[in-house]
Amino acid sequence: MNKLLRNPFYALALLVGLLFTITVCVDAALIVKTNATGNAPRRGEPGFALLDLLDRHGTKILAGELAALGICTVAAIRLDHVRGRREFAKRNQQNEC
DSSP states (O other): OOOOOOOHHHHHHHHHHHHHHHHHHHHHHHHHHHHHHSSOOOTTSTTHHHHHHHHHHHHHHHHHHHHHHHHHHHHHHHHHHHHHHHHHHHHHHHHHO
């Protein structure tokens, strides 16, 4: 019986990718809203805290999420490769017996 193991890095990559997508969409929406109205929200107005956060740290946040997505992707591929080689070696060993 061949038991397929789940790769946890796929789920992690999915979550990080979703977070990255949401961050990009929020950043773009705030930029469009600010440009359409001609002025940014002021302290105490809705959207100020998020706009301020993205203005100060948006590039770092997006870069971190993108790096995490890359690491999860490489880790998922590597784990699949290692498991595949192990399964191949196991089958070859069973065929020799």
